[in-house]
Amino acid sequence: MRFLARLLDxxxxxxxxxPAAPLYPLVEAVNAALFSPDETASxxxxxxxxxxxxxxxxxxxxxxFPVLALATWFYGLKVPVMLLVAYGTGAVVExxxxxxxxxxxxxxxxxxxxxxxxxxxxxxxxxxxxIATVFGIVFGKEVFxxxxxxxxxxxxxxxxxxxxxxPALVAPSAxxxxxxRLFEWYSPAADAVTAATPLLQLKTGVLPPxxxxxxxxWQVKPGCxxxxxSGLLILGGLYLVFVRVVNFRIPLGxxxxxxxxxxxxxxxxxxxDLVGAWLSGGFLLGMFFMATDPVTVPATxxxxxxxxxxxxxxxxxxxxxxxxxxxxxxxxxxxxxxSPLIDEGxxxxxxxxxxxxx
Amino acid sequence: xxxxxxxxxxxxxxxxxxxxxxxxxxxxxxxxxxxxxxLELHLPRDAARVRWTPVGLEPGATIPAWTPLAEAATPxxxxxxxxxxxxxxxxxxxxxxxxxxxVSSSWRPAPDDLTPREVWLRHxxxxxxxxxxxxGPVPSTVVPDRLFVSLFDPEPLAVPxxxxxxxxxxxxxxxxxxxxxxxxPVTLIVTRDQARAWTPAPDVEFELDVLATxxxxxxxxxxxxxxxxxxxxxxxxxxxxxxxxxxLRLFEAALSRRPEAGAxxxxxSGGAVCGVARLxxxxxxxxxxxxxxxxxxxxxxxxxxGTAAGLAxxxxxxxxxxxxxxxxxxxxxxxxxxxGFARDSSSPLFASHYLPWVRRELxxxxxxxxxxxxxxxxxxxxxxxxxxxxxxxxCLRKGFDAEAREHGLRRCLECGLCSYACPSKIELAxxxxxxxxxxxxVRSSAPxxxxxxxxRRKEESP
Numbered sequence: 001m002r003f004l005a006r007l008l009d010x011x012x013x014x015x016x017x018x019p020a021a022p023l024y025p026l027v028e029a030v031n032a033a034l035f036s037p038d039e040t041a042s043x044x045x046x047x048x049x050x051x052x053x054x055x056x057x058x059x060x061x062x063x064x065f066p067v068l069a070l071a072t073w074f075y076g077l078k079v080p081v082m083l084l085v086a087y088g089t090g091a092v093v094e095x096x097x098x099x100x101x102x103x104x105x106x107x108x109x110x111x112x113x114x115x116x117x118x119x120x121x122x123x124x125x126x127x128x129x130x131i132a133t134v135f136g137i138v139f140g141k142e143v144f145x146x147x148x149x150x151x152x153x154x155x156x157x158x159x160x161x162x163x164x165x166x167p168a169l170v171a172p173s174a175x176x177x178x179x180x181r182l183f184e185w186y187s188p189a190a191d192a193v194t195a196a197t198p199l200l201q202l203k204t205g206v207l208p209p210x211x212x213x214x215x216x217x218w219q220v221k222p223g224c225x226x227x228x229x230s231g232l233l234i235l236g237g238l239y240l241v242f243v244r245v246v247n248f249r250i251p252l253g254x255x256x257x258x259x260x261x262x263x264x265x266x267x268x269x270x271x272x273d274l275v276g277a278w279l280s281g282g283f284l285l286g287m288f289f290m291a292t293d294p295v296t297v298p299a300t301x302x303x304x305x306x307x308x309x310x311x312x313x314x315x316x317x318x319x320x321x322x323x324x325x326x327x328x329x330x331x332x333x334x335x336x337x338x339s340p341l342i343d344e345g346x347x348x349x350x351x352x353x354x355x356x357x358x
Numbered sequence: 359x360x361x362x363x364x365x366x367x368x369x370x371x372x373x374x375x376x377x378x379x380x381x382x383x384x385x386x387x388x389x390x391x392x393x394x395x396x397l398e399l400h401l402p403r404d405a406a407r408v409r410w411t412p413v414g415l416e417p418g419a420t421i422p423a424w425t426p427l428a429e430a431a432t433p434x435x436x437x438x439x440x441x442x443x444x445x446x447x448x449x450x451x452x453x454x455x456x457x458x459x460x461v462s463s464s465w466r467p468a469p470d471d472l473t474p475r476e477v478w479l480r481h482x483x484x485x486x487x488x489x490x491x492x493x494g495p496v497p498s499t500v501v502p503d504r505l506f507v508s509l510f511d512p513e514p515l516a517v518p519x520x521x522x523x524x525x526x527x528x529x530x531x532x533x534x535x536x537x538x539x540x541x542x543p544v545t546l547i548v549t550r551d552q553a554r555a556w557t558p559a560p561d562v563e564f565e566l567d568v569l570a571t572x573x574x575x576x577x578x579x580x581x582x583x584x585x586x587x588x589x590x591x592x593x594x595x596x597x598x599x600x601x602x603x604x605x606l607r608l609f610e611a612a613l614s615r616r617p618e619a620g621a622x623x624x625x626x627s628g629g630a631v632c633g634v635a636r637l638x639x640x641x642x643x644x645x646x647x648x649x650x651x652x653x654x655x656x657x658x659x660x661x662x663x664g665t666a667a668g669l670a671x672x673x674x675x676x677x678x679x680x681x682x683x684x685x686x687x688x689x690x691x692x693x694x695x696x697x698g699f700a701r702d703s704s705s706p707l708f709a710s711h712y713l714p715w716v717r718r719e720l721x722x723x724x725x726x727x728x729x730x731x732x733x734x735x736x737x738x739x740x741x742x743x744x745x746x747x748x749x750x751x752x753c754l755r756k757g758f759d760a761e762a763r764e765h766g767l768r769r770c771l772e773c774g775l776c777s778y779a780c781p782s783k784i785e786l787a788x789x790x791x792x793x794x795x796x797x798x799x800v801r802s803s804a805p806x807x808x809x810x811x812x813x814r815r816k817e818e819s820p
Contacts, residue, residue: 038686049702050725055705
């Protein structure tokens, strides 16, 4: 192992001096992923918590891995290929920007890449997917200064771009029916069997009579890759909440906000079943994995509640009052954009309260 | 080895000094000793005008702890001075000549049978004159341009009802003003519970600014749990917290075997080692004296709040401990997948979180690359002063110094827990400390602009 570490060190040095210098951040990232750095704290405090950002990110990847594995079972080899494409594209874009800035590659794109796969249907052509990834990482994150400084979720930025550019390719009216395709390559021509998503059925009110909430929870559903199984998403989300990678205030706020909006709108017009709306579409994926990205939500605790409520309200309003079937993407991005304002307001109130108290 | 000298002297009828010279304290904590500043403040109103009568100071005698060393009758009742530990009299008190006393420090748990007055005296340790920059107590001879008096309860004690009443605290501060012949604006830092007792604002002869914060270190606070374990390695700010007395006793026993030098080595994770020792004041430090290996980093103070020593360090009398630290240079394969059974972390992502009985190793290595803040809020969870370090840090980075101050930069205790907890390995504590130092430089260079009293005077006489 020490031999390998030394080998990577030497390779990094050599790449740095060679014409392939732009690739140095990639080599360095591999080195840092395999071996811990040997840096010792030189300023107080001289001891440090063993937690690192890599561990944070890996926890999210672990939480999403079962969903991805199940998707591979039902949608075939295209799913892992899409993941590889997302990671490859992300690594190239990240290392170009890292080279320009003279920085290291941040592990944040491991999460962005996996989310990218989950928010697209398997019918998406790979070129659209690559465009979405590049656009999302460049214009969602890198132009603002990289990880930690992005105002909105980069995966959603990419998806929004291609959603508005090629709506038919990204959000078709009918999705392929999940079936055992583990060793197959999904092609629309071969798999003509399509189905409406439960969300569309809820919206148009033509939910089949045998559909129940339990089925929504445990059965696989047509839709985007990540919407396949609500149960696995809930398990992964609860794991993240349990290990405190995800703050529980956002998901709870979203649930409360959507219940509130659903109740209020229900006074004026018929609304789909609330729990059914939670379990269908991208609500769970957005609630546990998109809206909870700590960088893009308010930093204050009260602000997190407000942002969650706002996001839940927006999801239901967009789903009910606009022609769009799915509202999670726009709701999360709008909430992200509002979060600096929410933070500012909460902090101003806190300051005033403190001044009154003292 | 743990000998202290205590001298009692009057320099003028209005100035009264109780000097407490201590050898370097190994762990920053002694069971029963009372803060000298606290003792100095134990003066009722008008106490300085009263003649103090020393009692029972016969050479060679041993005075038990909490026995009055000097007594005075005041309009408010009798006042006394006492030491928290047993005192041996070396030379008696003769007129203007101060008495020389010897106080042996020993690690003892608090006696249960304290009278209310003794408990009150003990609680007076809370009344600390904080230097807002250094965070430490203000030396007794210095008259600062602003007083920060902290009534923080570092750890909720068993008898909260014996906390000093507002009148008592104000009397003490007033007495301090008279003793120092000074008139200084006072900022009183209290908890929210204490703050309720302070409304309406009392009528005092100095400018009083009461700053309420959330209670510091509630019992479940992760910082407190960490501080408890770290105590022997120098968590200087928690001087009044009752901590693991068994550990302290062991530590003391180990130190007494090697009284002058030689540090106790402690193994950290990743192959690093550290050691803590106390040294005689004004002695030159050689890492070899401490028993440190060549190339070890020398730290003045403990592992949490110490500073890296310079080229030719000398032990200052105020130093409580010296630490050496070797590098954590082991490169671990797939380290972020390590389940972490013995890792010290407050995160539930580590197995040690679920196994409290497992001995955890502290890590000296950064174990991760420096990254930009991902707003995980762990620093906020750890901050004992209830601040949001990441927000302060971002304000400072953008140059919004005034906003950082509004959000409580001056309440920072410089305990370093935010840096400790940060997964992105940002030197939060270091940068906040630098910002505070800068703010205090600005304040001292422009005192007329900073002092509200001066500003008011300016307004009154245009």
